[in-house]
Amino acid sequence: MKSKLSLLLVIFTFYNTLVIGQTASGKIEGAVVDEKLAALPFASIVLTNINDTTSAIGVTADENGSFSFDKVTNGSYIVAVSMVGYQKAVSEVFTITNNFIRIPTLQLASTPQNLSEVTISAKKPFIEQQIDKTVINVASSITSTGSSVLQVLEKSPGITVNAHQEEIELAGKSTPLILIDGRPTYLSQADLFMLLKNTPSENIEKIELITNPSSKYDASGNSGIINIIFKKGSRPGTNGSVTMSGSVITHGYGRGDIIGNVNHGVGKINLFASLNGMEGKGFSKTIYDRIITNGSDQTRFDQVYGNIHWVKNYGYRVGIDYNISKSTSVGAKVNGAFNEVHTLSRYSDTKLYDAQLTLKQSYYTTAATRNAQNNFNANFNLRHSTKKGMEITFDTDYLSYIGKRINSLTTSFFKPDGSQDGPPEAVRNTMPLLIRIGVTKLDFVKKFEKFSFEGGLKSSLVKADNEMLYESLENQWFVDSLRSDRFIYKENINAAYLSFQGPLTSRTTLQLGLRLEHTRLSGYSVTLKKRNDQNYVRPFPTLFLSHELNATNLLTCSYGYRIDRPNYQLLNPFESYLDPYTTLRGNPVLKPQFTHNIQLTHLLRGYITTTLAYSVVRDLIVKEYPYIVTEEQKMYLTPENMRFQRNLNVTISAPISILPWWIMQVNLSGQMNRYRAYYKYEVFNVRQSNFTFALTNALNLGKDWTAEVSGSYFSRRIYGLIQSRPSGFINFGVQKSFLHNRMFLKFAGQDIFWTNKFVGSTKFADMNFTVTSLGVSQVFTISFSYKFGNSNISKEKPSNNHVEELQKRASGGI
Known part of the structure; x- marks a missing residue:
């Protein structure tokens, strides 16, 4: 392991040494206008050294048509500007010699209507690679049409979705902290997975992937943060959009979606609202x-x-x-959702064979299930800034989750000859859910001439009450007291953080942060009369060091210490009955996992990113750790702590312009994992390497036609004790715009060859099994969208990231 790590460090260092150039010291500013001298926002700007045309740097003009290039190496340059619907413009040659230059305003002439050549689109790319995060601009992807947020995440760089275990990985590690508008969801893993699966992507503006967050964020999230930002406008006047789509999925099932967004700004007030509805029919199939x-x-x-x-x-x-x-400024918002899943047909078909593959017995289980949940969230926020460089923000949230889960199962047993073997076994259970959450946060930022301080306080309180009534049928229904239980959970987390950011030299910036979190929790099983109380304080330091090597090379090194607390459902000792030989159950003594993250990132020319990351996870939480009871021939799936995981990850991301009308986004990630755990007093020790390759092609076909072809490949990898086989998918989409980009008609296909299937296996100690999981991944969608009112919608007011980790961990529900 040490030799491999040393080799990767040498290669990474050598790679950066090759690209170190001259010292940068100049600055360039300019602006772009049309024929009527009106500003042209979001035009594409390229700065090129006439003596080194390979060192081009690209930026996008802001909403006022202005642009700038900082710390430019001395030399002679030209600036080229392009935008859809306009002819390209190029500046005169100018020279930088340790000075500031403002070039003459560049004016673009409209493209004649009969011009047939293809132009480059000025919309944001689907993937934007920034130095501290990756931004997924959802609306820029045609194949995201009619899909869910989960499906968008699935094709995002560095993310792996394990549908079988309902788990999301970021940068090769599980349990990222998932924020919605900068706030936690406080949902359990299963409920969060369901929320992402049912939320239409048309509601989303962008998704931010932050692999090593600063101390202002919650310390939760082993692999970092996924921040999902919903659409909201803030321009004067009334504007919005309506989208309708219909989808056909594998086996001829389908779904329909309708989404509406509206924004109204007048004077000092801005109002916004959105509604969405979806109904559909789907399926899943798992083979053991x-x-x-x-x-x-x-x-x-x-x-x-x-x-x-x-x-x-x-x-x-x-x-x-x-x-x-x-x-x-002050703000308030409420949002909510109703989710329901009920089975039209659910079954389990099992056959038991002996060593000679002779049929011993079979059984067939039919089930009726209904899961329903109502979610509600209210937020109030206040922001105030002073003339002395101080900014104060205050946020408070109230969340509630009310739901009910009903299961009814009947199992019939059969002899080898097919005749019934005894009476059927019937059971049913009802589990109501009630979770209430309160969160309050206060932050401040004090800016000085060359440095800044940032700090804050946060307190969260969670109360969850889950009660399961388990009944069996023997002539009449009776309560099974051994399986019924009531689980009461309370949690209080108080946190404080402080960070400093400032320059060490003219080209080196330092950020230091420290976050303290005090956790008090209590889980009590009423039936078992067992209580699990925890009370601990942990410091979580962070460090970021950024050094500008020259005008085209930026190097950043960061360190962070993070925690993942078990979600409430994992701590709940309830048993979920799948069939007579397979049971899911919680673990009330599950411990939190702690992670050390070290990351080195190189940004070349503002768009090519290379990242080398190393992490050590102690007490790694595995959500479904299989235990075999050989005497009973049963398998229990329960959450458990593995001793540790070590992860080494290298990621390269770059956009490549193949032709003026064809832009390709390439993302390559490779990693080495080492796991260590104990199973029935035996040591499980495994080393495994894998890689992920993702490619997105954006095509501008001209005459308001655009297209996209994307795909991903995942090599063999390890999930806890299970090793998966390689998998992948290919998506495509085509779009036609009308009415000056106000109306859109799209057709998209996701996983068109239905290759995104999970197949995993393990063979260790008394475990020997293979699992295959199939679901809704192949989807074909046709969509119609219309934008009305003022189409220049600006960004939503930034929100504080303070309500996420608890929402992610709230249990129960669907």
């Missing part, structure tokens, strides 16, 4: 092939789990921002 050995006796299980279900999702968001003065 497992062998259980007990001495000389061997039993083989061939199991198939399948369900056809109907899904409903309705959501709303309403809010107001009010600018009291130039320095003070």
Whole structure:
């Protein structure tokens, strides 16, 4: 391991040494206008050294048509400007010699209507690589049309979605902190997965991927932060959009979506609202092939789990921002959602064979399931800035989750000849859910001439009450007291942080941060009369060091210490009955996991990013750790702590302009993992390497036609004790715009060859099984969108990242 790490460090250092050039010291500013001298926002600007045409630097003009290039190496340059609907313009040659230059305003002439040549689109790229994060501009991807947020994440660089275990990985590590508008969701893993699966991508403006967050963020999130930002406008007047789509998925099932967004700004007040609705029919199928050995006796299980279900999702968001003065603003918003999944057909078909593959017994389970949940979130925020460089923000949130889960299962047993073997076994359970959460946060930023201080306080309180009523049928229904239980969970986290940022030299910047979090939690099983109390304080330091090598090379080194607390559902000791031989159950003594993250990032010419990251995770949480009880021939899936995980990751991301009308985004990630755990007193020690390759092609076909072709490949990798086989997918889409880019018609296909399937296996100690999971990944969608009113919608007022980790961990529900 040390030799491999040393080799990668040498290669990385050598790579950066090759690109070090001259010292930068100049600055260039300019502006872009049209024929009527009106500003042209978001035009594409390229600065090129006439003596080194390979060192071009690109930027985008701001909303006022202005642009700038900082710390430019001495030399002679030209500036080229392009934008859809306009002819390209190029500046005169000018020279930088340690000075500031403002070039004459560049004026673009409209393209004649009969011009047939293809032009470059000025919309934002689907993937923007910034020095501290990766930004996914959802609306820029045609193949995102009619898809869910989860499907957008699935094709984002550095993200792997494991649908079988309902797990999301970022940079090769699980359990990222998922924020919605900078706030936690406080949902359990299963509920969060369902939320992302049912939220239409048309509601999303962008997604931010932050692999090593600063101390102002919650310390939760082993692999970093995924921040999902919803659309909201703030321009004067009334504007918005309506989108309708219909989809056909594998086996002929389908779904329909309708989404509406509206914004109204007048004077100091800005109002915004959105509504969305979705209903559809889907399916899932899981196949287990497992062998259980007990001495000389061997039993083989061939199991198939399948369900056809109907899904409903309705959501709303309403809010107001009010600018009291130039320095003070307040805002409030409420949002909620209703999710329901009920099965139209659910079954489990199992056959038991002996070592000679002779049928011993079979059983068939039918089930009826209904999961429903109402989510509600209210937020109030205040921001105030002073003339002395101080900014204060205050946020408070209230969240509630109310739901109910109903399951009814009937199992019939059969002899080898097909005749029934005894009476059927019938069970049913009901689990209501009630979670209430309160969060308050206060932050400040004090800016001086060359440095700044930032700090804040946060307090969160969570109360969860889950009660399961488990009943069995023997002539009549009776309560099974051994399986019924009530689990009460309380959690209080108080945090404080302080950070400093300032220059060490003219080209080197330092940021130091420290976050303290005090955690108090209590989980109590009423039936088992077992209590798990924890009370601890942990410091979480962060360090960022950024050094500008020259005008085209920026190097950043960062360190962070993070925690992942088990979500409430994992701590809940309830047992979920899948069939007579397979049970899911929680672990009330599950410990949090702690992670050390070190990251080195190189940014070349503002758009080519290379990252080398190393992390060590202690007490790694595995969500479904299989335990085999050989005497009973049963398998229990329970969350458990592995001893540690070590992860080494290298990622390269770059946009490549193949032709003027063809831009390709390339993302390549390779990693080495080492896991260590104990299973029934045996040591599980494994080393494994894997890689991910993702490619997105954006094509401007001319005459308001655009297209996109993208794909990803995932090599063999490890999830806990399970090793998966390679997988991948290919997406495509085409779009036609009308009415000066106000109306759009799109057709998109996701996973068009239905290759994105999970197949995993393990063979260790008494575990020997293979699992195959199939679901809704192949989707074909046609979509119609219309934008009305003022189309120049600016960015949403930034929100504080303070309500995420608890929402991610709230249990129960769907």
